Amino acid sequence: MSPLLLTPFLLVLSNIVMTLAWYGHLKAPSWPMWVAILVSWGIAFFEYCLAVPANRIGYGAFTGQQLKVMQEVITLSVFAVFSVTLLGEPLRWTYFAAMGCLVMACVFIFLPSGGG
Template identity: 85%
Template structure:
């Protein structure tokens, strides 16, 4: 089996977990000054890049750039759904599921054979 088929999605999921925390984790710290929130987020984002860059380099060739991007977007929305409920305490509304359905449709389309 092609290792890219396994490692690419795993690394993308891990990178999105880290990046979601970098982008939104500071929302639970409203007393932090903006500069601190930015520095902490950038520090966390550095870790995300150490996962995302290898994911894309390993996956490219097995997947097209377009397929990698659409896969990453669906993973991002999935990770954020869990994060928003568990960390931010926000409910998922029907509109979120409708948006996810549109992204899943995008995955189906991007992986259809062109010939």
């Protein structure tokens, strides 16, 4: 599979796993903090197993700056689905405005540099 397809695919998977690591424990408020931390760390290990290859495979096809901006847009997209489906939180217009700003960041970061 091409780095142009494999990189975003792995980044989406890594962000799904990381969202569960960072926010999944919110559905278990009775857990002691140390349990939430250990479970999150355990889940985060698998996120790194996806994110590190995604960035290594993608670097060259994408610049480091492009990889980072792409990752941020993917993160917010994954979190939008997570917050609605698992946390039961509605998406407000402000979320869409912020996402629009990040999409524009993607547009700008992928524009040709013009030799600079």
